[in-house]
Amino acid sequence: MNEISQPLLQLxxxxxxxxxxxxxxxALDDVDMDIHRGQSVAFVGSSGAGKSTLLNILGCLDRPDSGSYCLNGRNVDILDERDLAMVRNREIGFVFQNFQLLSRATALQNVAQPLMYRPMRPADRVEQARRALDRVGLSDRGHHLPSQLSGGQRQRVAIARALCGQPSILLADEPTGNLDSRTGESIMRLFDELVEDGHTVLMVTHEPEVAQRCERVLRLFDGRLVSEKCNTGERNARAA
Ligand SMILES: Nc1ncnc2c1ncn2[C@@H]1O[C@H](COP(=O)(O)OP(=O)(O)OP(=O)(O)O)[C@@H](O)[C@H]1O
Ligand SMILES: [Mg+2]
Known part of the structure; x- marks a missing residue:
């Protein structure tokens, strides 16, 4: 098979x-899915539909009971915990609704965290983390603790941390859920830019206007994928 046509992620x-x-x-029942590099996908559905369970499986934070998951050409189901941790570290950037930053670490240290498990010179880690902070517009907040940042800035730090290790996919569970609408809009603009830069972004959202910005909207109901809507035209219109 032609490598280009192979999905980045296959369930x-x-x-x-x-x-x-x-x-x-x-929580999940017979879910099949192909996602290609560079796509943006929103998972929607009512509370309890299985969205977080799905995202946690995609992020290798949890394992399915059965079925197969292939990520970037690798069959993830057969990996032991150590290899799975490695895949998580290399391939996946996770953004949570409640940011999940280390409260005693500075913004820069939080961002550099995924690089701690990689054989790198400390100075290179700092440089890479600085670039990620810069990417989210926070180069002047590197020495702030999370408590010294606004909610939107905390989420930007979390996005920089997710980006820092240059993962294949960015996963976000309700990334604007704890933010007011204006701050949420600025976070969504950042995700839009990341998709335009070629990142693959998969997010869970309750907000129709957030889902609307993604290329594909997949709806879950009672653990099943029940429908898909494509917003390709709108994305192109927005990008134009
Ligand atoms: N650790 C767990 N133990 C038992 N049941 C669970 C557990 N985690 C999730 N569930 C159940 O699995 C189903 C799917 O949960 P999930 O968290 O994936 O839903 P969700 O779509 O993310 O909902 P929400 O929009 O409220 O976040 C729910 O019925 C939930 O009660
Ligand atoms: Mg959830």
């Missing part, structure tokens, strides 16, 4: 259930 028959005493909750 087949993914299933995940949680057992709670005698009850089984099926």
């Amino acid at each position: 087949r028959a993914i299933r995940k259930a949680y057992r709670m005493g005698s009850e089984t909750i099926v």
Whole structure:
């Protein structure tokens, strides 16, 4: 097969259930999906539909019960914990609704965190982290602690941390969920720019106007992927 046409990310028959005493909750049921490099994808659906479960599996934070997941040509299901941690570190940048920054570390140290597991000179780590902070417009806040930053700035630090290790995919679970609408809009503009730069971005959102900006909108219902909407025309119109 031609390498260019191969999806960056391929899910087949993914299933995940949680057992709670005698009850089984099926969080993901027979999910198939192909995502290509450079795409922007929004996962939508009501509360409990399985969006975070799906994103956590895509981010290798969790494993499915069955099915296969191929990321960047690698079958992730067969990896042991050590190799999975390596894939997580190299291939995935994760952005959370509540930022999840280390409170005692500066913005720059937070951003450099994914590089700590890589064999690099400390000065190169700092340089790479500086570039990522610069990319999100925060080069003058490197020495601030998270508590000394606004919510939008904290989310920018989290995005810089996700970008810093140059991962194949950026995953974001409700990245604007804790932000007021104006700050959320500026974070979405940043994601738009990252997609225009060629990044692959997958996000969960409850907000239709956020989903609208993504090329593909995939809807989950009761753990199943039930529909897809493409916004390609609108993206092109916006980019023009
Ligand atoms: N650790 C867990 N143990 C038991 N059940 C779980 C667990 N995590 C999720 N679930 C259940 O799996 C289903 C899917 O949950 P998930 O968090 O993926 O939903 P979601 O679409 O992200 O919802 P929300 O929009 O509220 O964040 C829900 O019914 C939830 O109660
Ligand atoms: Mg969720």
